[in-house]
Structure formats: C-alpha cells, structure tokens
Amino acid sequence: GENVEQxxxxxxxxxxxxxxxxxxxxxxxxxxxxxYKQELGKGPQLIIDIRxxxxxxxxxxxxxxxxxTAKHFSLHITETQPEDSAVYFCAASKEGNEKLTFGTGTxxxxxx
Amino acid sequence: GxxxxxxxxxxxxxxxKYVELRCDPISGHTALYWYRQSLGQGPEFLIYFQGTGAAxxxxxxxxxxxxxxxxxSVSTLKIQRTERGDSAVxxxxxxLRGGHKVYNEQFFGPGTRLTVL
Numbered sequence: 369g370e371n372v373e374q375x376x377x378x379x380x381x382x383x384x385x386x387x388x389x390x391x392x393x394x395x396x397x398x399x400x401x402x403x404y405k406q407e408l409g410k411g412p413q414l415i416i417d418i419r420x421x422x423x424x425x426x427x428x429x430x431x432x433x434x435x436x437t438a439k440h441f442s443l444h445i446t447e448t449q450p451e452d453s454a455v456y457f458c459a460a461s462k463e464g465n466e467k468l469t470f471g472t473g474t475x476x477x478x479x480x
Numbered sequence: 481g482x483x484x485x486x487x488x489x490x491x492x493x494x495x496x497k498y499v500e501l502r503c504d505p506i507s508g509h510t511a512l513y514w515y516r517q518s519l520g521q522g523p524e525f526l527i528y529f530q531g532t533g534a535a536x537x538x539x540x541x542x543x544x545x546x547x548x549x550x551x552x553s554v555s556t557l558k559i560q561r562t563e564r565g566d567s568a569v570x571x572x573x574x575x576l577r578g579g580h581k582v583y584n585e586q587f588f589g590p591g592t593r594l595t596v597l
Contacts, residue, residue: 374522402585411484411571411588412523457522466511466575467536468586470522 370395372460374471382479387448389474391458392440398460401434401441402468406455415456416443445476453478482506484589486572492595493562501557501592505574512555513586514547515571523571523588529555530577562596569593 371394381387393401399420404412418425418432418441425432429448434441445452455475459468485504493499505512511530515523525539529549540546544562549555559566573586 372522404588409590411573411590414585414587417585459522466528466530466577467513467525467539468515468523469525473520473522 370398370460370462370469372458372469372471374458374474376474377472378475378477380477380479381448383448383450385448387443387445387452387476387478389443389456389458389476390440391442391460391471392438393460393469394439395460395462396436396439398462400461400463401432402459403432403443404457404459404470406457406473412457448478450478450480452476484572484574484587486570486589486592488592489590490593490595492597494597495562495564497562497596499559499562499594501559501570501594503555503557503572503574503589505553505555505572506576506587509574509576509587510552511575511577511586512549513573513575514555514557515573515588517569517571517591519568526557526570559594562594564596567594567596 374391402417405415406412429446431444455473458471461468487502513528514526517523527547528536532552544560547557569591571591573588575586
C-alpha cells in the first residue's frame with residue numbers, strides 16, 4: 369500500500385519568514401495530494417490540495433508543488449504569521465481508492 | 481452551513497466495555513470516512529462508506545471494530561471489548577462524490593477522544 373513520509377517533524381521560523389514542509393509518496397498511481405492544518409483539540413482542516421495533472425498551485429500565502437517523477441510534493445507558506453502555528457499533515461490518495469494516507473505531521477511554530 | 485459533527489467529544493470507558501461513536505456528515509455528502517489518530521501521529525484510515533454500504537473496510541484493525549450507516553447519512557462506529565490500545569482520537573470525514581466527477585476533498589469533524597482505562 370501507499371506510504372507517505374513527511375519532514376521535518378518540527379519547524380520553527382521567525383514571523384514573516386517562509387516555511388517549507390516536504391513529503392514523499394511510494395505509490396506512483398496516487399494522483400491527489402491534500403494538505404491539512406490541525407490545531408490543538410480540533411480536526412484536520414483542508415488548506416490546499418493538488419492533483420497530479422498540475423505541478424504547482426497557489427492560494428494567497430500558501431503554495432504546493434508536485435514532482436511526479438520524483439514522487440514528492442511540498443507545502444510553502446510565505447510571510448508566516450503567528451496564526452500559522454499548528455501541526456500540518458500531507459496526504460495522498462488515488463482516484464478509485466478513496467482513503468487518504470497521511471504523513472506523520474510537522475509541528476510548525478512561528479516565533480513572534 | 482454546518483460542518484461534520486461528532487458525538488461525544490470525549491468518551492472514557494473501562495477495558496472490556498462496548499462503545500459507540502457517532503458522526504453526522506455535511507448534508508448532501510454521500511461519502512463518509514472514519515480515521516483513527518494516535519498521539520503524535522497522522523490519521524489512519526479505518527473504513528469508507530459510499531451511501532449505505534462500506535466500500536472499503538480494509539483499515540479496521542480487527543473484528544472488534546464495526547461501523548454502520550443505515551440511511552446513508554449518520555454513521556456509528558462500534559467497538560466491542562475495548563482495550564487500552566484502542567485509546568485514540570476517532571475522526572470522521574465526509575466528501576461530496578457524484579456524477580462523472582470524483583471530488584476527493586474530505587472535510588473532517590472535531591473527533592471523539594476515546595480513553596480506555
């Protein structure tokens with residue numbers, strides 16, 4: 369089955385700087401890659417996703433890039449703010465197989 | 481509109497007891513998923529419903545775990561003879577899936593924290 373690896377496990381950045389979180393996946397048939405933000409005591413919240421027919425997607429301060437050949441994808445957050453502090457999870461799935469396989473998470477801390 | 485809701489938010493039970501966890505998906509969402517999240521880990525897939533039927537139950541760890549969705553809306557996850565290792569946050573998600581296009585976006589509820597003493 370699919371295996372998703374995520375790093376780093378923790379990341380601290382100064383407010384205003386950029387943060388990058390990277391994930392790799394093992395199943396070349398995976399074609400959907402969402403990113404979730406989870407705050408303490410809450411369920412994961414979808415923040416951006418990308419399908420395998422595109423290489424990059426941007427939404428304001430958040431962007432995701434996908435390299436299908438290398439089987440890795442990354443989350444980029446620019447101009448970080450204190451409210452960006454949370455645990456971020458990458459995930460992968462493939463059409464026809466609805467389950468998401470999640471990475472182990474990155475705890476992002478924004479230092480004011 | 482309302483998001484995915486789960487009840488109870490917290491459940492404490494004793495080893496060997498039976499528990500039921502409830503999920504109310506977003507109205508109109510035909511697909512419903514259960515995941516389990518242990519401390520410091522990402523959610524792990526348990527079971528997926530499309531309508532009333534379990535389309536994929538490959539993530540259920542053993543036969544003590546069972547889930548139903550009798551009317552294609554609300555779902556109940558049932559755990560028999562609970563063990564301390566079942567302690568985790570149980571997350572429910574729903575998604576809109578219909579016609580010729582598959583929408584993969586899954587929207588999660590806040591979870592039920594299960595503690596087995």
